[in-house]
Amino acid sequence: MYFLFIKSESKTPGGLPARPVLTSYYKSSHFKNRPFDPYTNYTSPNETILCPDSYQSMYSQLLCGLCQRTQVLRVGAVFASGFIRAIRFLEKHWQLLCRDIRSGTLDPTVITDPAVREAVLTKVLHRPDPELADFVESECRKDSWQGIITRLWPNTKYVDVIVTGTMSQYIPTLDFYSNGLPLVCTMYASSECYFGVNLNPLCKPSEVAYTLIPTMAYFEFLPVHRNNNNGELVDLADVKLGHEYELVVTTYAGLYRYRVGDVLRVAGFKNRAPQFNFICRKNVVLSIDSDKTDEVELQGAVKNAVDAHLVAFGGSVAEYTSYADTKTTIPGHYVLYWELSVKGTTAIPPSVYEDCCLTVEESLNSVYRQGRVSDKSIGPLEIKIVEQGTFDKLMDYAISLGASINQYKTPRCVKFEPIVELLNSRVEGSYFSPKCPKWVPGHKQWSNNVKN
Incomplete structure (x- = not known):
């Protein structure tokens, strides 16, 4: 089944x-x-x-x-x-x-x-x-x-x-x-290329390693631990155990040195063929299904919502973070935690926050909007307004766990459950997108990678 x-x-x-x-x-x-x-x-x-x-x-x-x-x-x-x-x-x-x-x-x-x-x-x-x-x-x-x-x-x-x-x-x-x-987990593939297989399919999920099949494409690797602006690439035969790389493929269909956007870590070798753990999508902060939202895109979506709806009330977002909530709703949905700075005297109506939710959604990529409108694989976006000082509490908590106060940056996405609980404990109001964002089949709708 x-x-x-x-x-x-x-x-x-x-x-x-x-x-x-x-x-x-x-x-x-x-x-x-x-x-x-x-x-x-x-x-x-x-x-x-x-x-x-x-x-x-x-x-x-x-x-x-x-x-x-x-x-x-x-x-x-x-x-x-x-x-x-x-x-x-x-x-x-x-x-x-x-x-x-x-x-x-x-x-x-x-x-x-x-x-x-x-x-x-x-x-x-x-x-x-x-x-x-x-x-x-x-x-x-x-x-x-x-x-x-x-x-x-x-x-x-x-x-x-x-x-x-x-x-x-x-x-x-x-x-x-x-x-x-x-x-x-049996295989590792995308819409652009088939990459490899898991030769030990009954292993624990945390131990899954894919063996790349060299006849599927020409594979090269961009090390992610140092500056690679010079375009230096590593061949399949030259990757090193424990090192992380971004996957680059040249395919029979005509893609030339295409950066897939996946970060892989060399976990071992089958004979001389390297085996890789899938680590993450590069720069992705939020994902529910096949959608991939990076930090830059999220920042732009938040700015669009603030400019369109909060500025008129003298409001702005002092700090924010996000969370992919797959536990409280099915399908899962994006949650944005906003700490506001309001200079105006007029109270901001709930409908304005709902409009903010919709504007954020309409600012996200077409794959996200297709998931919301057509596939129904993503639920309505939620904005949670948190108390003043919440993000100071978040920084205090991070420092208590060993973070450096000089190097601390507000995470734009959170996954650690105690942090989510801290944020939820200080929520003053919660608002959902009132309707689906605009999405028109066929309009700038490119194929989405099937990532593992």
Whole structure:
């Protein structure tokens, strides 16, 4: 039971289609007419995967997975965030799913895509199954959803998801839902190029190392521990154990010395082939799904919101930081903590802060906005106004942990739980974006990297 989805695509100024590599693959004859292989024998018919409506696609794929529960040996999605989103979808809609399983039909108000209806009814949902519906209902009604994966799909051996990089934040949630099943990361790839594989897939997530396959592209590496303005690059055969590098590729498709933006650390060697830990995306401070927001972009978005809405009230942002909240909401959402400096005498209405949220969102990149509008993989942005002196408290806390007062800089993104708790304890008001930002398919919509 592997959840696969297509994303909206666009065209370049020259008329060529621009889309993520996975969408391109799913729509190709290579996927649609693939020969039988146990590894790609999915519970989801192709029609449910190719449905452009993410709600109908998720609903129908879950329904098919439940109907074939005893045959499922592997569960997963490309990213950990996508799989957790599917489980939370089940948590919200299990009653509708049970009703369709019990009746052996599909609610016409839920599944309107004729291709999806025909595929599910002819290939999976052949007849009413009240016994299965009762079982699913009894499990989903329980107070705790701990181990829900192994309870509903008892023969599952592992969870196949990417949990390296920013996706590591989802590991505790996956362990909770799966009763500690192995979390397997198999490959490392992007829309530009396939890079390598994990030769030890059952290792712990913290130990995942990818062996780069030298025939996939010409790989070079930019050391990240020193100034590289001179463009000095290191070949695949010359990287050193324990050193960190930014990946640079020259591909068969025509990319020349393309900086992928991934920072890798050499973890070891397979024979003479280096193996790499994925460390992070370079300069990325926020990420929920496949979105990547860097510090410069975030700074610009905050400035746009302040200039457009707070200046008129004599307000400005004295300090700010951010947090990718994947615990309190599914899908996760961006949280901005603002400490204000207000010189005006007029109180700032809540609607102004909501407008700030929307302006920040509309200032972020198209991949973020696509996640908000089309894919529904990112929740509304939230701004939390904190008490005066909060960021002084934050600095005091950092210094108490050993930071230098001379070198301290306010972090533009926080992940350490005690810091998040400190910030939340001083929140005076919380405001969400009132609607989705503008996003038009096909308008400057370039393919997004599928990063591990």
